[in-house]
Amino acid sequence: MSLTIIGSVALDSVETPFGETADALGGSALYFGCAAVHMHPMSIIGVVGNDYPMAELDKLAARGVDISGLERVEGESFRWKGKYSYDLQNRETLDTRLGVFADFDPKVPENLQSSKYVFLGNIDPVLQLNVLDQMAKPKFVVCDTMNFWISSKRDELLALMKRIDLLMVNDAEARELSGDWNIHRAARWILDNGPRMVVIKQGEYGAVLVTEDSTFYVPAYPLEEIFDPTGAGDSFAGGFMGHLARTDNVTRDNLRVAMVYGSTMGSFAVEKFSVNKLNEIGLEEIEERARKFADLVHFELEDLK
């Protein structure tokens, strides 16, 4: 079932305790795409400048990432530069240059207007609403956002929330949005304000899916080596949506499985710089790691007797 993301395609310069990279492939749509495409063909709506290394995108296209909705315009691509602390727990943004992204006015190509699974990556809620207006009748719409939009475009974000199925945010964003530090009350507040479901990503602790009548935890995959946390959340989203699209099934049980694929893809993303690890692995390796999650949480209360 057709899967589309609107989001950023960027060039990232990242410094971690283990090395650094300059102008590497990055952005929410790219991480999402490199994760999701392992499971299902998908399309990116976004914009890049004429300085973007298109040969790299062409390689992705050959693997099933449709970039026909990616505008190429005169100017510089979106660039982000950041540095992580020694323990990867904090990061500092050293530079953000929006470039052609500053004037981005997304047009959904006709062939993508019928997309069934839609992910609205973290951009201005006005643009997210705009994209959603151009979609004919999506089956399942998921939205990401960030603290900047929560404070600066709160009304627009609240309007958008009434039109989506699931909000996917991290715990700090859930707290800021709801004004409640308790993550379960924050989740309840979000459900009371629009979406039927919310996924709260908790970094190294995993993620939680909350619906009206159910809470589901997936841990983060235990990794002794984390190289670069950039893009973990977007890769989680890609694995989550990729699984939903390939199965075309948004039942409670299948959403839980999607959480496992989300956590799986997030764990691969952080093992190397940029999307490098996501592009090296194959479906077999993904399925193998996903299966390992079962043992990470398995117990049988029958042992009590």
Add this chain to the structure above:
Amino acid sequence: MSLTIIGSVALDSVETPFGETADALGGSALYFGCAAVHMHPMSIIGVVGNDYPMAELDKLAARGVDISGLERVEGESFRWKGKYSYDLQNRETLDTRLGVFADFDPKVPENLQSSKYVFLGNIDPVLQLNVLDQMAKPKFVVCDTMNFWISSKRDELLALMKRIDLLMVNDAEARELSGDWNIHRAARWILDNGPRMVVIKQGEYGAVLVTEDSTFYVPAYPLEEIFDPTGAGDSFAGGFMGHLARTDNVTRDNLRVAMVYGSTMGSFAVEKFSVNKLNEIGLEEIEERARKFADLVHFELEDLK
């Protein structure tokens, strides 16, 4: 199978955003005992001053908490006073008065020397070793500690670690002890330095059990109302050890079930001040909540097909 804890029996004065309490029952041994006794009779080794409200302890004794190993000496009981931040994420110690605890030199009564399940609560590692030396042949020894001992009595703690089965600490303690911020490498370091198993408690995110060949996560029970986090970790330990003792089974599968009872008891502890909630509930309520953990993490990858 006999279960004994050595630890503190204290009087806590706690301030949270929701209220305050003065000189309420507290201390690691008391939280542990009030949690564990729901599952199995247990014994406390500790010390209190002649100002301690013994009538309260007598009520616990009537429920199966053996306090024959609790010394009563002339002087003031151990008192702790603390204040939590608005979001309960941080706490400040306002006052610590060791009182009779300062000169505590634990003597294990003869009838407790044959204890099979032993929990060495967070006290000076020298005393923990001393207690362990007095035990005849325990089957399963678990030890807690804290940053203060990790820095001030490191050698003694490392010596102790070689004589225990499982170390139970929180994530900050695991990081400080191992000198490694990555929690999975920290766990590996701990296993390389003595115990066969380590439980790392992660507060609102749950806890993880790591052994040589297996990692198991249990989430924290989702609570919309947390009243007072004091004693959550000790109550976790009480539920964990209480289950092991009642089943007299330390297989991998049963340790996982013990983790669930640990998380269950930790979640009850934080719902009211002091040990009040732990003393209100019954085994039926405990089993009911423990059963709910299964659904919190349940998924079936078969749905993929």
